[in-house]
Amino acid sequence: xxxxxxxxxxxxxxxxxxxxxxAGARVREVEIRxxxxxxxxxxxxxxxxxxxxxxxxxxxxxxQIDQRAWSITCSDCRREWTSPxxxxxxxxxxxxxxxxxxxxxxxxxxxxxxxxx
Amino acid sequence: MSEQTRTVRLPVMRRVLEANDDIAxxxxxxxxxxxxxxxxLMGAPGxxxxxxxxxxxxxxxxxxRPAVLVGDLATRRDGxxxxxxxxxxxxxxxxxxxxxxxxxxxxxxxQLDLDGVDLLFxxxxxxxICPVGFDLGQTAKVGLFSLTEGDDxxxxxxxxxxxxxxxxxxxxxxxxxxxxxxxGFEADVRLLNPSVPILDISATTGEGLDAxxxxxxxx
Ligand SMILES: Nc1nc2c(ncn2[C@@H]2O[C@H](COP(=O)(O)OP(=O)(O)OP(=O)(O)O)[C@@H](O)[C@H]2O)c(=O)[nH]1
Ligand SMILES: [Mg+2]
Ligand SMILES: [Zn+2]
Ligand SMILES: [Zn+2]
Numbered sequence: 001x002x003x004x005x006x007x008x009x010x011x012x013x014x015x016x017x018x019x020x021x022x023a024g025a026r027v028r029e030v031e032i033r034x035x036x037x038x039x040x041x042x043x044x045x046x047x048x049x050x051x052x053x054x055x056x057x058x059x060x061x062x063x064q065i066d067q068r069a070w071s072i073t074c075s076d077c078r079r080e081w082t083s084p085x086x087x088x089x090x091x092x093x094x095x096x097x098x099x100x101x102x103x104x105x106x107x108x109x110x111x112x113x114x115x116x117x
Numbered sequence: 118m119s120e121q122t123r124t125v126r127l128p129v130m131r132r133v134l135e136a137n138d139d140i141a142x143x144x145x146x147x148x149x150x151x152x153x154x155x156x157x158l159m160g161a162p163g164x165x166x167x168x169x170x171x172x173x174x175x176x177x178x179x180x181x182r183p184a185v186l187v188g189d190l191a192t193r194r195d196g197x198x199x200x201x202x203x204x205x206x207x208x209x210x211x212x213x214x215x216x217x218x219x220x221x222x223x224x225x226x227x228q229l230d231l232d233g234v235d236l237l238f239x240x241x242x243x244x245x246i247c248p249v250g251f252d253l254g255q256t257a258k259v260g261l262f263s264l265t266e267g268d269d270x271x272x273x274x275x276x277x278x279x280x281x282x283x284x285x286x287x288x289x290x291x292x293x294x295x296x297x298x299x300x301g302f303e304a305d306v307r308l309l310n311p312s313v314p315i316l317d318i319s320a321t322t323g324e325g326l327d328a329x330x331x332x333x334x335x336x
Contacts, residue, residue, distance in 0.1 A: 107132070
């Protein structure tokens with residue numbers, strides 16, 4: 001069942017892209033931003049995107065995924081940094097710094113070919 | 118006259134799941150208007166979601182007027198189990214869908230007579246990963262873990278833990294047979310969600326269910 005999740009997201013994304021693209025325009029690139037909390041698998045989403053957009057004006061459009069990292073805060077030494085995974089140790093020896101991540105899943109921009117007459 | 122194309126970047130800034138969120142918002146408004154407290158019950162396959170609802174419906178009989186929506190991949194089994202305890206049950210067949218979406222909840226609610234109902238349970242598809250990302254219009258998200266899944270499941274599912282309004286830890290009757298690090302489990306939860314209540318329960322023996330029923334009654 002892995003990847004089915006990304007399939008529904010790809011479907012939602014395709015609908016949102018179509019709703020925001022000028023009628024008839026060919027879509028070249030789609031930019032999205034995904035919060036760390038979502039735990040999205042970029043590879044799976046890319047595969048689903050290709051299959052969902054096949055035969056549409058979005059076919060072949062490049063999907064740029066800006067996946068946000070976790071923000072990690074150490075409550076012992078106050079160090080702050082970012083990490084691709086939530087549970088990490090701090091240099092100071094603290095094994096349980098606090099992870100925080102956002103859950104946004106936003107369509108940032110689309111790049112299209114517009115026909116000029 | 119010749120046609121030319123020009124490549125332009127158009128800023129959008131809209132939520133990818135906006136269509137789902139809009140339906141969920143309408144459902145939430147409708148449920149609030151009717152005074153219905155709605156729970157999205159999420160947990161791994163076999164964690165005991167249906168067992169918990171069976172025990173809960175039995176305990177609430179005559180005290181509350183609940184309705185239940187139950188998402189299931191392919192069978193009617195969960196719906197049939199719950200229909201023994203509640204006359205307002207709608208089974209949502211999700212086929213190969215791994216989570217419920219707002220439109221399925223809206224359509225299932227349309228099949229129910231909601232007059233007098235004050236509590237709605239939605240049993241989501243057994244899955245710790247994606248149901249949490251889809252708003253259904255619920256009032257509260259309840260996450261169900263069970264001892265048999267292992268004590269690392271909170272750490273492995275940060276979104277599930279961070280979004281929960283209440284966490285239940287089921288199958289505590291099996292504790293003597295398992296090595297489940299209860300303190301470690303809670304420490305992982307606290308890093309992701311400092312304030313969420315965690316209630317230890319057994320859906321089959323009834324242990325700890327009073328605290329869950331009290332939580333429900335306080336809503
Ligand atoms: N020992 C014990 N077994 C339990 C408990 N709760 C549920 N079970 C058993 O766990 C199994 C799965 O329970 P279900 O209620 O069907 O689980 P579920 O989460 O609804 O499963 P899906 O809908 O398939 O995702 C059943 O055999 C239950 O009897 C419990 O508290 N203790
Ligand atoms: Mg079930
Ligand atoms: Zn899913
Ligand atoms: Zn530190």
